Amino acid sequence: MRVNRPSVGKRRQGAPRKIGTAVAALLVLCVAVSACGSSGISGGETAESSTAKATGKASGSLTISNWPYYISPKTIPGFEKATGIKTTYLEDYNSNEEFYGKLQPLLANGESGGRSLFAGPSPYIVERMIRQGYAQKLEKNAIKTVVENASPDITNPAYDPGNKYSYPWMSGLMGIAVRTDLAPDIKSACDLFNPKYKGKVELFTEMRQTLGVIMKCMGVDFSKPITEEDWMAAVNKVKQAKEDGQLRKFAGNDWTNELLRGDVVASTGAAGDTYQLEQENPNVKWVMPEQGCIIFTNAMTIPVGAPNATAAYAFMNYVYEPKHAAQIVEYTHYLSPVAGVQQVIAKTDPELAENELVFPSKKSIAKCSPEPQLSGEMEQKVTAAWNAVING
Amino acid sequence: MIRRRLTGYALVLPGAAWLVVLFLIPMYLMWRLSLNSGAVESGFHFNWEWANYKEAFTLYQEQFFRSFYYAGIATVVALVIAYPLAYGIIFYGGRYKTILLLLVLAPFLTTYLIRTLAWETILSDQSPAVHLLSAVGLAPGGHVLGTAGAVIAGITYNFLPFMVLPLFASLETIDKRYLEAARDLYASPRSAFWRVTVPLSTPGIVAGALLTFIPAVGDYINANFLGGPNNRMIGNVVQGLYLTERNYPMAAALSFILMVVITVAVAIYIRVAGSRALMGDDLSELG
Numbered sequence: 001m002r003v004n005r006p007s008v009g010k011r012r013q014g015a016p017r018k019i020g021t022a023v024a025a026l027l028v029l030c031v032a033v034s035a036c037g038s039s040g041i042s043g044g045e046t047a048e049s050s051t052a053k054a055t056g057k058a059s060g061s062l063t064i065s066n067w068p069y070y071i072s073p074k075t076i077p078g079f080e081k082a083t084g085i086k087t088t089y090l091e092d093y094n095s096n097e098e099f100y101g102k103l104q105p106l107l108a109n110g111e112s113g114g115r116s117l118f119a120g121p122s123p124y125i126v127e128r129m130i131r132q133g134y135a136q137k138l139e140k141n142a143i144k145t146v147v148e149n150a151s152p153d154i155t156n157p158a159y160d161p162g163n164k165y166s167y168p169w170m171s172g173l174m175g176i177a178v179r180t181d182l183a184p185d186i187k188s189a190c191d192l193f194n195p196k197y198k199g200k201v202e203l204f205t206e207m208r209q210t211l212g213v214i215m216k217c218m219g220v221d222f223s224k225p226i227t228e229e230d231w232m233a234a235v236n237k238v239k240q241a242k243e244d245g246q247l248r249k250f251a252g253n254d255w256t257n258e259l260l261r262g263d264v265v266a267s268t269g270a271a272g273d274t275y276q277l278e279q280e281n282p283n284v285k286w287v288m289p290e291q292g293c294i295i296f297t298n299a300m301t302i303p304v305g306a307p308n309a310t311a312a313y314a315f316m317n318y319v320y321e322p323k324h325a326a327q328i329v330e331y332t333h334y335l336s337p338v339a340g341v342q343q344v345i346a347k348t349d350p351e352l353a354e355n356e357l358v359f360p361s362k363k364s365i366a367k368c369s370p371e372p373q374l375s376g377e378m379e380q381k382v383t384a385a386w387n388a389v390i391n392g
Numbered sequence: 393m394i395r396r397r398l399t400g401y402a403l404v405l406p407g408a409a410w411l412v413v414l415f416l417i418p419m420y421l422m423w424r425l426s427l428n429s430g431a432v433e434s435g436f437h438f439n440w441e442w443a444n445y446k447e448a449f450t451l452y453q454e455q456f457f458r459s460f461y462y463a464g465i466a467t468v469v470a471l472v473i474a475y476p477l478a479y480g481i482i483f484y485g486g487r488y489k490t491i492l493l494l495l496v497l498a499p500f501l502t503t504y505l506i507r508t509l510a511w512e513t514i515l516s517d518q519s520p521a522v523h524l525l526s527a528v529g530l531a532p533g534g535h536v537l538g539t540a541g542a543v544i545a546g547i548t549y550n551f552l553p554f555m556v557l558p559l560f561a562s563l564e565t566i567d568k569r570y571l572e573a574a575r576d577l578y579a580s581p582r583s584a585f586w587r588v589t590v591p592l593s594t595p596g597i598v599a600g601a602l603l604t605f606i607p608a609v610g611d612y613i614n615a616n617f618l619g620g621p622n623n624r625m626i627g628n629v630v631q632g633l634y635l636t637e638r639n640y641p642m643a644a645a646l647s648f649i650l651m652v653v654i655t656v657a658v659a660i661y662i663r664v665a666g667s668r669a670l671m672g673d674d675l676s677e678l679g
Contacts, residue, residue, distance in 0.1 A: 097636040104432060104638065132433065199533055199620070205636070242621045248538050249620055263517045263537060388451070391632035392624070 049133045049165075052302040054142035058314035061086040063307075066119040067093040067298065068253050069273045070170065072331035079318050085311045093120035095205050095252035100125055103303070107134040112303040116312040119169040119300045123159035124208065124373060126166050126299050135165040135301045136309070143167070145317035149325075151339040154297070159373075166299040167316065168337035170272075170328070173286075173357065173368065174209045174294040177269025179262060181283040186266045188290040190217035193241050202258060202267035203238065205250045207386045208371045210268050211235065212294040215372070219291070222369035231374070231382045239389045250390045259284055270296070271357045272334035286357065292367025295335075333358050426644035436641065444645040452629050452646060459626040459650075462540065462615075463608035466547040467555075470604050471597065473548070474555040478596075479589075482563045493560060500553050505613060511546055512537065512617045538620030546614035554603040562596025563589075598665060606654060626650055 068091040076089050093099045099120065106113050107129075121129065129135040140147055146167050160166045178186045183197055192201045204210045211234040216222070218237070220230045241247055248264050256273070258264035260281050271293075274286035302312050318324055325338035326345050330352065346353040356364040374382055426444055428436040449456070481492045499507060514521055515536045525531040536542050566589060574584040590597075612627025619625075626646065633643035 095636070097638075101635040101638050128433075199535055199538060245533075245620075245622065247621050257512075258516075261516045261518060263535065387632070387637050390621070391629060391637065392452070392455070 049130065050136050050304065051139060052136035052306060052309035052312070054139050054310045054313050056310065058083055058085055058308075058310045060308050060311055061088070062117070062311035062315060063088040063090065063115045064117045064119055064312075064315065065090045065092055065099070065115050066169065067091065069276050070119070070298075070332060070334070072327045074327050074331075075319065075324065078324065078327070079315060082318065083311075083314050085314060087311075087315070090115070093118075094254065096120075096122050096125050097205070098252060100128070104134075107132070107304055109305075111305040112307075114307065115303060116306040116308050117300055117315060118303055120298050121166075121301060122206070122208070123157065123297060123299065123371065126301055127159045129301060129303070130160065130165050134304050136304060136306065137164055138166075138302065139313070142310070142313040143316050143320075146320040149320045149322060149338050149340065151337050154337040157297070160299070166301045167320075169298045169300050169319075170332070170337065171295055171297040171335040172273075173271040173288070173335070173360070173365070174213055174268065174296055174371075175271065175289050176213070176287045177259060177267050177274040177277070178285055178287050179259060179265045179283050180285045182262055183265035187287060188217045189213045189268070192266055192268075193237065193246060195244075195246070197265055198244070198246050199248055200263070200265045201241075201246055202248050202251050202255055202264045204255065204268045205252055205390050207383065208373070209294050209296055210238075211382075211386070212369070212372050213268055213289060214238065216291045216294070216367075216369070217289060222292075222372065226372050228378050228381065231378070232385060235382065235385045235389060238386075242389060270334075272332045275333040275357070276331075288357075288364075292369065293365070294371055295365065295368050296371045297337075329358060335360070422644045423648060426641055426648050428641040430641075432638045432640075441641060444641045445649060448642045448646040449649060452626065455624055455626050455629050456650070458623075459609050462544050462547060462625060463605050463611075466544050466551065466608050467601050467605045469544070469548045470552050470555040471601065474552060474559055474600065475597075478556055478559040478563050482560065493556075496556055497553055504550060507550065508546060508613050508617050511542075511549070515542055515618065537618060538623070540619070540623050542618040543615050543623045543625070546618045547608045547611055550611075550614065551604045551608055554607070555600040558599040558603065559593060559596040562593045562599075566592045594665075598662070602658060602661070606658065609654060610650060 062085050064087065066089065070091075071089065076087050079085065080087055103113055126135065150163070150167060154168050154171070155163055157163070157168075176186060176189060176192065178184075183200075186192065186194075186197075192203070211231060214234045214237060215226065215230055218230075218234060220226060220234075238247075248258060251258075251267070255264075255267055255269070256277055259267055259269075260277060269286060271286045274284060277284045278286075300316055302309055306312060319328065320338050322338055322340040322344045325336045325341045326348075328334075329336045329341055329345065330349065333355070335358065342353050342359050352358060424438055425436070427441050428438050429441040429444075430436040477496065481489055481496075485492045513519070516522065517535045517537065522531055522534075522536050525536060526534055530541075570588050570592070571584055574588045575581075579587065609625075610627050612625055612631055615623050615625040615628050630643050630646050630650075633639045633646065
């Protein structure tokens with residue numbers, strides 16, 4: 001059992017000096033390489049944005065990022081067949097902040113991580129990308145189908161006046177997804193805080209959508225500018241619920257399993273996603289909150305450094321063809337930004353064309369409001385408070 | 393003499409270069425980043441922003457202490473499970489020893505993430521396992537997922553082999569004649585175990601505890617999948633700060649605090665419990 005003991009005394013002689021030398025050498029190396037000082041993640045000044053150039057006929061390959069549950073399985077094969085463009089469709093958009101956080105260091109260096117098109121960003125991310133010079137201007141000549149078929153309700157949005165940088169992918173209704181067998185009495189977002197469902201409730205990490213739905217049930221008037229007090233009251237409501245153990249988790253797109261399994265009985269949820277879950281478990285139903293829902297949009301943008309922008313344009317044109325858009329609507333049950341989709345669907349599936357959650361009438365979404373926006377100091381304050389709740 | 397010294401340097405060189413390029417330089421970069429101020433949108437600037445450290449610790453001390461608490465319990469539980477396991481395999485395994493050890497390690501041929509996700513399914517509220525735990529009163533509120541217990545159990549399970557292997561290695565080297573000698577000197581089996589086997593296996597215990605505790609403190613996978621919003625550990629916070637808040641300086645500061653605290657804790661631990669055990673010992677000190 002005798003193990004040679006290192007002769008500690010001897011070994012230590014002169015060690016500090018050597019360590020000093022090593023550190024000095026390291027510093028010299030750093031200065032020489034000059035990589036140590038300027039970390040590549042300085043976000044930086046608003047850059048002049050470039051225009052994504054279309055060149056000739058679309059060909060080659062294309063990589064797209066989007067949220068899961070947001071496309072028809074027929075779309076990509078159809079597009080590949082029609083254009084011969086090899087397409088990689090990544091469902092790697094788990095949450096706005098997370099996706100942006102992962103890509104931002106690349107975008108700051110003028111790279112897009114190989115992606116030619118982002119289809120997932122929410123308006124505030126699009127706005128941020130434009131401000132940072134991370135979104136490229138669109139060549140309107142290259143997207144004639146898009147310009148022609150875009151429904152007038154969705155063009156020229158406040159976040160991108162004149163659609164210089166983006167066109168909507170789809171929109172959706174954010175309300176509540178409920179396991180009707182386990183929690184039949186949930187009718188409003190405030191019912192998620194009923195102690196009866198302690199530890200069985202889930203909320204999205206998307207601040208504007210989650211707090212939007214909650215502010216609705218708290219009686220905030222969305223026709224007036226929303227005050228900081230309103231936002232903070234909603235944040236505090238969530239904070240309290242978290243501390244009380246009411247919440248099972250804060251989820252991104254990983255919210256579905258718990259609801260399908262029944263670990264979670266109710267969650268904030270989008271109508272389209274919930275419809276798709278309902279196909280797996282008929283007890284999962286989307287509920288329009290009594291006080292109204294939040295209407296969200298995700299937009300297609302071409303990021304800086306996007307390879308093969310021509311192929312991205314071809315894809316945008318493809319999905320703005322009413323028959324292709326109808327395909328996506330049939331599968332996802334989200335709201336299409338393309339005019340004429342309802343007519344196409346009326347021929348194949350009249351029942352779906354009448355579905356108020358897919359083609360909502362003015363009356364059915366009278367109480368709903370667009371995703372509330374924030375800016376400046378108020379945005380920083382509310383975001384910091386929200387992050388402290390979901391990340392603390 | 394000079395030549396001998398050169399040989400020494402040459403042998404150390406690959407390892408040293410590896411450490412400098414992949415450890416020291418990134419550490420230096422991270423340390424610099426932790427002293428930056430600013431935001432992603434306006435850019436970060438290095439200006440000795442020590443406030444990052446203060447703020448990081450004030451805001452997240454709860455998760456900080458929770459991480460040490462969870463990791464500490466998991467290490468103790470892992471030791472309690474692993475010791476009899478390794479002991480049983482060595483002293484009673486006979487010719488199946490190797491196979492038994494392989495069986496212990498077999499689950500770990502699957503990736504960490506998949507195993508944790510499997511536990512998420514096993515521990516879901518509707519599962520028979522949870523019904524059973526509920527029935528015996530071990531799952532208050534009818535669920536296990538989203539509780540501290542689930543996170544600690546996950547960590548224990550995931551890091552168990554890091555405890556079993558060093559214990560196995562040190563128990564295996566014990567010369568059984570020492571135990572016979574102890575019996576000859578009228579030691580009861582129990583006292584032979586506590587006064588001969590355990591002291592001789594201390595290097596394994598110390599190494600196993602370190603190998604379990606250190607990665608467990610920084611773990612975030614278990615808390616992410618098995619825990620709830622009130623079970624988040626420091627790793628989750630760093631991940632969130634980096635990925636969703638993009639507060640890189642604070643994430644770096646928090647990582648640094650964690651590293652320093654672990655280093656100090658481990659240094660104290662080795663000094664108090666381990667130095668003799670790790671460096672080897674002679675039987676004369678067993679008393």
